Amino acid sequence: MRVLAALLRKELRLELRTLESVPGMILFGVTIFVVFHFGLDRASVEGDLAAGILVVTILFAGMLGLNRLYVADEEQGGFDGFLLAPVDRTWLFVAKAGALFAYLVALELVAVPAFALLLLEPGLGQALPELLLVLALLNAGFAIIAALVGAIAVRTRARDLLGPLIALPLLIPVVIGAARLLEPLLREGGAGGLDATWLAILGLYDLVFGLLSIAVFDPLLED
Template identity: 55%
Template sequence: MSGPGTFAAARAVLAKELLLERRAPQTLVAMALFSGTAYVIFHFALQRDSVSGNLASGVLWVTVLLAALLGVGRLFVADRDEGGLDGFLLAPVDRTALLFAKTLTLFTFLLALEIVAVPLFDILLLGPSPGIGDWGGVLLVLVLADLGIAVVGTLVAAIAVRTRSRDLITSILALPLLIPVVIGASRATAPIFAAAGAGSLPGRWLAVLALYDLIFALLAWALFDFLVED
């Protein structure tokens, strides 16, 4: 196949996505605002001024997961409405480039969201803050979980964008698929947020997250072409 290579094409699409979001911030702003509102809701719903341990871990991951759904829901919408998908399909490039680009877009969005949402969580709700070193462990879990959310989110977004009830399909498909990520991530960060001082990072949950990322990355790679065939 002539034309630019897969990675060059993926880079171009990724650059386009980030440029769009920078010129007219839409998705990221919504995700960040959502996370702030979610913390306020958790404060009143749980009737707690601060949370720690399992509860803190759960609050953080429910917030990240639901905020991520906002990003997943928007991922392909502009391309479908403005003809970006057709343009991409006409270009002499590998379809996988679109998967790479969209996954990286979602991954970048999630990291950007967490740059705002995690410190906000620390200020608003988290009981005793863990030390600087322990945040490194949280970062590792965030990266592993974000990868899984990005891969599965891209797959679900590519399916849902072609359906009639896009919002419904996105939520009902993505949530059950992401339950293992929630199990792994919330178990992994719970000891770090413990009230009695940060415990060590449980390695087996990192392994579960990494396994999840690997399997769904391979699946997405194998199946994505079928979702953009026309």
């Protein structure tokens, strides 16, 4: 646990010092809202359209985070340093996923209010706790898959291309679950409740892929 705390602190401190990912993600997210506004030619959205836009925006902005996640370790020998330390390698995966989760929270802290301001017809207030729960599950799913795929992609020659290409199909169940769950929450004229089935699917997917990633992560670090 101390290892995890140390690794996570290192990730977050590095991000705070260099500001390589989060500002770019936030700016990208807000820009995508503007793009959607013009692309759809709509002043406001609600319901399934709003859910789709929000999920897709978080996904695409998160891709920037995925692409940057391991670059510093690969280029500046962070992997070697970590491998020299007598700790379980799984912690690196958990720390990377945790760091990306934090980046996504930072992104959403700006992007979701911006979304409410720019595009969303019903206010966010009508189902805020449920919204936060769904976003947390979405973030967890994204962080887990991105931490695994990012570790694969960073060692390839076309890393910025392969990362999103591999991650997106794996993320589609997360997208389906999150979009279906968000749709009633963003409906105009009173939010509907959360669908327990989708909540279970999303939670289960996060759990299964989390365990799976932990199981297969080790071989990615050997060399």
